[in-house]
Amino acid sequence: MKEEKKQKKKEPKPATRSVSPPLAFLVHLVCGFGLVAPLSVTHNLFSLTLISDSSSTLRLIWVVETVVMILVYSSFRQNPEQCSYPRAVGRGILALPVVIAGCRPTSIMMYEVIGMQYLAKTINWSLFMSSLMFVPAASVFGSSWTDWQRMFAHTKPNGALEYMICIPAHGAVIGGWLGAWPMPLDWERPWQEWPICVTYGAIMGYLVSTIASLGFVVAHPRRHRLKGD
Amino acid sequence: MEGRWWRRWYPWVILVVHVLAILIFTRGFLLTRTDLPFYSHCSDISQSPCSFSENCRDANDTASAASCWTKPAADRLVIIVLDALRIDFVAPSSFYQEKKPWMDRLTVLQNLASTRRSSAKIFKAIADPPTTSLQRLKGLTTGGLPTFIDVGNSFGAPAIVEDNLIHQLVQNGKRVVMMGDDTWTQLFPNHFNKSYPYPSFNVKDLHTVDNGCIEHLLPSLYEEDWDVLIAHFLGVDHAGHIFGVDSVPMVEKLDQYNRVLQHVIEVLESQSGPGGLHENTLLLVMGDHGQTLNGDHGGGGAEEVETSIFAMSFKEPPLSIPSGLDTSFCKVDSDGKEICISNMEQLDFAVTVSALLGIPFPFGSIGRVNAELYALGAGTWNLEGTGMGNRDAPKLEHWLLNYAKVLCINSWQVKRYIDVYSASSVIGFSFEDLLHVSDKYFQAEESWKHTTKNSLLHREGSYHSMLPSVTRQIDAFVNFLSYVSELARSKWTEFNLKMMGIGIGTMLLSIFIILFAIRRVNRPHGTFLPFGGDSGISFEVMSAFLVVAIRACSFLSNSYILEEGKVASFLLATTGIINLRHAVMKRKMLFEATSFLLLIFILRLTIEVGMSKQAATSLFMNASSSWMTGIAPGHPVWRLMTEIGPILALFLLGYLLYRTTIACSSSWGIWEFSTMGTFSSFLLIAVHWGSESNLQQLAILLQGIGKGYIPIIVYATGLGQLLLMTFGQLFSEAIDYKRSLVMKTVAVLGACSSTIIILSGKQGSLIALALIIGGYCIIRLGNIEDDVVDRANGILTFNPLAVTQWNLLAVCLFFATGHWFDEFVLVRQALLLTIDTFGFSLILPVLGLPLLALSQYFIGRTDNGKDSFLKQMSQVWGLFAPKFVFDAVGLVLTDVCICLASLFYSGRLVDATQQNQMTGK
Numbered sequence A: 001m002k003e004e005k006k007q008k009k010k011e012p013k014p015a016t017r018s019v020s021p022p023l024a025f026l027v028h029l030v031c032g033f034g035l036v037a038p039l040s041v042t043h044n045l046f047s048l049t050l051i052s053d054s055s056s057t058l059r060l061i062w063v064v065e066t067v068v069m070i071l072v073y074s075s076f077r078q079n080p081e082q083c084s085y086p087r088a089v090g091r092g093i094l095a096l097p098v099v100i101a102g103c104r105p106t107s108i109m110m111y112e113v114i115g116m117q118y119l120a121k122t123i124n125w126s127l128f129m130s131s132l133m134f135v136p137a138a139s140v141f142g143s144s145w146t147d148w149q150r151m152f153a154h155t156k157p158n159g160a161l162e163y164m165i166c167i168p169a170h171g172a173v174i175g176g177w178l179g180a181w182p183m184p185l186d187w188e189r190p191w192q193e194w195p196i197c198v199t200y201g202a203i204m205g206y207l208v209s210t211i212a213s214l215g216f217v218v219a220h221p222r223r224h225r226l227k228g229d
Numbered sequence B: 001m002e003g004r005w006w007r008r009w010y011p012w013v014i015l016v017v018h019v020l021a022i023l024i025f026t027r028g029f030l031l032t033r034t035d036l037p038f039y040s041h042c043s044d045i046s047q048s049p050c051s052f053s054e055n056c057r058d059a060n061d062t063a064s065a066a067s068c069w070t071k072p073a074a075d076r077l078v079i080i081v082l083d084a085l086r087i088d089f090v091a092p093s094s095f096y097q098e099k100k101p102w103m104d105r106l107t108v109l110q111n112l113a114s115t116r117r118s119s120a121k122i123f124k125a126i127a128d129p130p131t132t133s134l135q136r137l138k139g140l141t142t143g144g145l146p147t148f149i150d151v152g153n154s155f156g157a158p159a160i161v162e163d164n165l166i167h168q169l170v171q172n173g174k175r176v177v178m179m180g181d182d183t184w185t186q187l188f189p190n191h192f193n194k195s196y197p198y199p200s201f202n203v204k205d206l207h208t209v210d211n212g213c214i215e216h217l218l219p220s221l222y223e224e225d226w227d228v229l230i231a232h233f234l235g236v237d238h239a240g241h242i243f244g245v246d247s248v249p250m251v252e253k254l255d256q257y258n259r260v261l262q263h264v265i266e267v268l269e270s271q272s273g274p275g276g277l278h279e280n281t282l283l284l285v286m287g288d289h290g291q292t293l294n295g296d297h298g299g300g301g302a303e304e305v306e307t308s309i310f311a312m313s314f315k316e317p318p319l320s321i322p323s324g325l326d327t328s329f330c331k332v333d334s335d336g337k338e339i340c341i342s343n344m345e346q347l348d349f350a351v352t353v354s355a356l357l358g359i360p361f362p363f364g365s366i367g368r369v370n371a372e373l374y375a376l377g378a379g380t381w382n383l384e385g386t387g388m389g390n391r392d393a394p395k396l397e398h399w400l401l402n403y404a405k406v407l408c409i410n411s412w413q414v415k416r417y418i419d420v421y422s423a424s425s426v427i428g429f430s431f432e433d434l435l436h437v438s439d440k441y442f443q444a445e446e447s448w449k450h451t452t453k454n455s456l457l458h459r460e461g462s463y464h465s466m467l468p469s470v471t472r473q474i475d476a477f478v479n480f481l482s483y484v485s486e487l488a489r490s491k492w493t494e495f496n497l498k499m500m501g502i503g504i505g506t507m508l509l510s511i512f513i514i515l516f517a518i519r520r521v522n523r524p525h526g527t528f529l530p531f532g533g534d535s536g537i538s539f540e541v542m543s544a545f546l547v548v549a550i551r552a553c554s555f556l557s558n559s560y561i562l563e564e565g566k567v568a569s570f571l572l573a574t575t576g577i578i579n580l581r582h583a584v585m586k587r588k589m590l591f592e593a594t595s596f597l598l599l600i601f602i603l604r605l606t607i608e609v610g611m612s613k614q615a616a617t618s619l620f621m622n623a624s625s626s627w628m629t630g631i632a633p634g635h636p637v638w639r640l641m642t643e644i645g646p647i648l649a650l651f652l653l654g655y656l657l658y659r660t661t662i663a664c665s666s667s668w669g670i671w672e673f674s675t676m677g678t679f680s681s682f683l684l685i686a687v688h689w690g691s692e693s694n695l696q697q698l699a700i701l702l703q704g705i706g707k708g709y710i711p712i713i714v715y716a717t718g719l720g721q722l723l724l725m726t727f728g729q730l731f732s733e734a735i736d737y738k739r740s741l742v743m744k745t746v747a748v749l750g751a752c753s754s755t756i757i758i759l760s761g762k763q764g765s766l767i768a769l770a771l772i773i774g775g776y777c778i779i780r781l782g783n784i785e786d787d788v789v790d791r792a793n794g795i796l797t798f799n800p801l802a803v804t805q806w807n808l809l810a811v812c813l814f815f816a817t818g819h820w821f822d823e824f825v826l827v828r829q830a831l832l833l834t835i836d837t838f839g840f841s842l843i844l845p846v847l848g849l850p851l852l853a854l855s856q857y858f859i860g861r862t863d864n865g866k867d868s869f870l871k872q873m874s875q876v877w878g879l880f881a882p883k884f885v886f887d888a889v890g891l892v893l894t895d896v897c898i899c900l901a902s903l904f905y906s907g908r909l910v911d912a913t914q915q916n917q918m919t920g921k
Helices: A002-009 A021-045 A054-074 A085-109 A116-141 A145-152 A160-179 A194-228 B002-029 B042-047 B058-066 B107-115 B133-142 B148-152 B165-171 B183-187 B208-221 B235-243 B248-270 B346-357 B371-375 B378-386 B395-424 B431-457 B464-492 B497-525 B539-554 B558-562 B564-586 B590-614 B619-631 B636-664 B670-692 B696-702 B709-731 B737-759 B763-782 B787-792 B800-816 B830-852 B857-920
Strands: B076-082 B120-126 B176-181 B194-198 B228-233 B281-286 B306-313 B329-332 B338-345
Touching: A021 A054, A021 A160, A021 A194, A054 A085, A054 A116, A054 A194, A085 A116, A116 A145, A116 A160, A116 A194, A145 A160, A145 B564, A160 A194, B002 B497, B076 B248, B076 B346, B107 B120, B107 B248, B107 B306, B107 B338, B120 B346, B120 B371, B133 B165, B133 B183, B133 B346, B165 B176, B165 B346, B176 B183, B176 B208, B183 B194, B183 B228, B194 B208, B208 B228, B208 B248, B235 B248, B248 B281, B281 B346, B338 B346, B338 B371, B346 B371, B346 B395, B371 B395, B395 B431, B395 B464, B431 B464, B539 B564, B564 B590, B590 B763, B636 B670, B636 B763, B670 B709, B670 B737, B709 B737
Parallel strands: B076 B228, B076 B281, B120 B338, B176 B194, B176 B228
Antiparallel strands: B120 B306, B281 B306, B329 B338
8 A cells, every 4th residue: 555655746757758740650550460460370380370270379379469569569568778678678578477367267258158168269369368458568567567557457658658558458358349239139140159259359449549659659748749838 | 193004105106006006917928829728529510500411422421420520631640840840951042042952952842842742842841939839839730820828938838728630639539649848748747649759948959859760760650650740850949049040960861851851751651552451641851940150049030930841642633723822933843843832820730730630620720721831642532532422522622622621611610719719718809809800700601501502402403603613712711710819819929018118108107106214214305316306416326326227238138048047147247346445545445345356256256166067068167067077076175175164164153143243233023033043043044954964974963863854943033033033123122223223134144045045045145145245235335435424413314325135136137046047947836936936036125125224125126127128139039038927026025025114114213214314403
């Protein structure tokens, strides 16, 4: 409690590195590419799709995406003086297993069919989701509770970088949530299986919110200046 | 004073409005045909205008004395029912655009239909929805349309009470043998001379029923001790359900049937010579309904409705029926063979078979004797006819005259049914319709008199001149019969939209009444009312509304109804996550939020297990059996867990009860006393479970105590407590309002819970614990926002999100206790069942609502939503009707609970209001 109070007293720190719109665009482009490229690569090279083998496809996606995310976002880490680049990479990697523990029950509530044959899929899906949601935040903020709280509970991102982390993360969750809705329908399509449409929903949500966050990044500096005036 | 009176009566007014609305809606929604307990008898024929002696030759009289309504055309009948037989299993592939793997598999039937065109025929039979086996068997044997009773019992199988084909067979001395699907023995428990039923429940089992059928079918064909043989194969239906139509098992099944049918036909053929066992035997191979390519059936889609009947007589009929009556449609096969397919309605099956066997038509049948199927029996009769002095007469005309007579009897029987039905049933046909029916009937009958007179005149003369008049006569009867069946379809299988509209309107009215009531109740002390518009709409209200709206919308789809438990837990989890977010935001009650999520997680697991218990096809069993068996049986720790767990939970409940009692009460009153009763009940339940357990030493220890007494004592205690509390309510005085309310709620809950727990078995205590934890979390989380407001306003805070969660939690609990819509069976002990079924989902939550200290608005509201949205899914009522009945019962029960709760709590509520006003001043 004491700690919390202390942290409350401190004003939220301004973003350590300002991100210009073109840079933000580039970052999102790289991340989006990291998401879409594995999909098309698996489809064309190994003729794997989410439908035919969702488990291994998901694995490929999250591995690539995590690597991309960590490498990109670690360069935007907070307090670059205190925290070296490798350390940011390290805590980004560390975020993955920690987050699984939380993701697993969540995913079960998110309409998962419970059963052992889904275990591998679920773990891969959890990793995939955390690579979209938490890895960038972990790379940037580390274990700063205030920042995490500000991002994911209050949804009050401050500065371009935080927009770029916060909005896509929420977009992925909402997309996944919406993606769960076709699952109980009796259309008998192969993509109505457990992780597939949720994954598609999350990807769609992520991509859409990436664009939205770009918009915010572009709009934000002006607003900031207005406030300053 | 007036306001006080009003307030107390609001719940009752709402109850009455709801019951009214449901009644009206039911009138329009459920099919309203009622069963008539009348039966046709042989002697009835004397009342008909189509008497025998008038139109038949004198020589015929002696023959007709033995027969009943019609002249029998077949002595024995072999009915082979292949469940879910699609028309394209039987019809040649040349009828379709491309040949699919499942086509042309029953080649025996196709060959016979093309080589012996006059004695073997393929019919495309159109079934009436709902296309489930039970309803179709009913329809096939009664010749009627589905009834209200059908809807309620669509998953149980009660015996048919209406007049039906099998009843008539037995009544007229025919011996019936049945083998295969045990639905038949459920429908006709005492009708069969011999039966070899096999369970139809296990969908995964493709072979038991079929092998049993085959085992008994072939030997039976050599025996003389039956007149009608029914063999019902289930393999195709099950193969469709599990693998779909386009699958290897399906093709294998069809090939197997082909071999069996070949064998059967060979046996019948070999004995069909003069004097043989099967001289006058008719073979029917038929489906009861079709199936979609996925193997589903139940609805009214073309694939589901179109099934097939293959009919074959082993004596060549000497005539081909005139083209006017022929509905066949022919195509040339790839081998150059020509195959024809005729059309008929399944409705006509019962009456046609009755006519062929010469037994009275079932009383409630509205079908018409099918000319083509009926003509197949002509072979057997013309043999008699040749010896009867009218050899010179063209056979066709003789047959046509006979057919006209059969139709005359048929029309008379249908007219009689319509008359009796409209006289005895509350909701009959409209006056104009009846007038039209009798008009058509009298027209046909009038011309019939004319025709018979003619035929008498022309006795010596040529039959030729009669042909046009007989054909016209047949047309008149056919016209009448098809008019009646059309009318019946439109009246009995369509919905009365006006009634349904009024019902929904009343439902909406009740919502307004509720809103009004809430407003009235809240006004005196100006509580925050989220709908008032006087305050900004908060995020909580928004999300609550959104969740309710999503839930209501999800009831538009039948697949969501099947998965309601999962969807509810999904929504609950969503609200839980929102709560978690809030908790993180406010930095408090993180523990509650997380434990709530954990609880939902556990509930979700139990829902899955609860479902897999019933659904044999569930993936869960498949997947987890390996590791489940690793732990489940024999392992002492696991066993101990299952035995001790519920009892521990029970003690925990008792402890919680004790804690709250101590915390709330300063003195010993009635309420406290009744809580003590609950403790003793809990103890007894624990003892009861202990005596049932497998733990040896405990069981021996408790053997002495009569097991049966414990539940009775528990019920009695519960009832006694309730009575006691009623008295207490009447005579007690309130000192501290808030405390006594909590006390009372706890006492009432305790009183009800013991009964409910013992009824729902060992899971009961665990679920009750889950309910309490869930409730606690919801209350705590609901109070995150407005701690201050809460204290100021006493207890009447309105938090829509919490109510929604409470409702969702109740739904989840309902499914977690292992309920499942297929299992909807009305048992005799309706009361106990109701308590068991709704115990956790309605009674406890509603009675526990005051703990939440919230208005009941949302519970009422979601249920209304369900009912009104149900309307739009009118075509799939086969699934919806049980659900509807269920919801209606649930809603009424909710209302009753609310009323009772209001009785218990309302007196104090008013006092509180007054107190509040006092303090306000």
